[in-house]
Amino acid sequence: MNILELAQKRHSVRSYTSQAVEQEKLDYLLETARLAPSAVNLQPWSFIVLQSEEAKRDIQECYDRDWFKTAPLYIVVCGNHHISWKRASDNKDHCDIDIAIATEHIALAAEEVGLGTCWVCNFDAAKCHKLLQLPEGIEPIVILPIGYASNDFVVQEKKRKPSEDIILYL
């Protein structure tokens, strides 16, 4: 699959089977994140894999949705605000941008190897920070549930704005 085909096929999966994710596939996903670009190559990220029943129960408390509980594992993508690049002209923190690139690498790689995932940002970040005992300045930014999509999961039609509304040639 080329990158356009991956982008066309990838969709948010909100129902998973209990089938475990193979370690080899998980390693592959994480390697694509490790290789992601970041501002000034500062790589202000860490990836916390939650697989134990106890850890999964904790993270499920941070995002209380039935579908979310079906995932066999989660990756919490964390940003380190102590080291992320701040633009000199206005001090803009590029942490979220770096984390987003690494996260989407994982999401596309998951699609490539037949796994499903869904970006989750609407979680209780303060609770997550506490439960994972993260130090100050380390922010849990995205949770990615990962697993095999269950048969009852219906793929929604991709609703996207047309090119002419979003692309400007000058």
Ligand SMILES: Cc1cc2nc3c(=O)[nH]c(=O)nc-3n(C[C@H](O)[C@H](O)[C@H](O)COP(=O)(O)O)c2cc1C
């Ligand atoms: C930054 C970001 C945050 C998101 N947060 C959530 C979330 O908290 N819960 C959820 O169900 N989906 C979340 N999504 C998934 C979007 O709803 C989804 O990507 C969008 O509707 C397009 O659908 P698609 O991914 O199937 O193409 C998030 C996506 C992004 C990029």
